[in-house]
Amino acid sequence: MVAFRMGEVAGLLGVSVDTVRRWADGGRLPVSRDDHGHRVVEGTALAAFLRTRATESEHGAVSSARNRLSGIVTNVIRDGLMAQVEIHAGGHRIVSLMSREAADELGLEVGVPATAVVKSTNVVVEVPPRGV
Structure with missing residues (x-):
């Protein structure tokens, strides 16, 4: 059976150890x-x-997408008709390509909070080597 220490849970969820402790102390996380x-x-x-x-x-909001990663915009590159937007969420870097018009309408700039919503039928799953 796999068990995680509080610091490991915090790292996996992209929150502070204090947040994990509050969830545990409040009975939300056994x-x-x-x-x-x-x-x-x-x-x-x-x-x-x-x-x-x-x-x-x-x-x-109601959506068929189940993968939501909230974070902060760390880079926006606008070029012609397209924009490349980078979001850091919980220790993860997500890059989205979209129309420049969409990026402008959303007001995407460095430092703005944003959520990456991912709907994908092709997801590669990796696990660490056993014993690590």
């Missing part, structure tokens, strides 16, 4: 103790917590 007395979150409990959070709509 924790247990490992053999050394450290608080840990079982992988299955973390997955259930994330499924619950995924159904909570931030803005009340």
Whole structure:
């Protein structure tokens, strides 16, 4: 059974350790103790917590896309008819190509909060080597 320490959970979710502790102390995220007395979150409990959070709509919007990564715009390159927009979200870099008109209408500039909404039928899944 896989269990994650509080710092690992924070890193996976892109939040602070204090946020994870508040969720645990508030009963939103179930924790247990490992053999050394450290608080840990079982992988299955973390997955259930994330499924619950995924159904909570931030803005009340309804969409068929299930992959939402909220972050901040770190770069915008406008060139002719197209724009390349880079968002950093929870430690991840997402790059989107869109029309320049769309980027202008959305007011996308460096420092603006934005959410990358991804709908994809082709997702590659990787896992770390066993024992790491």
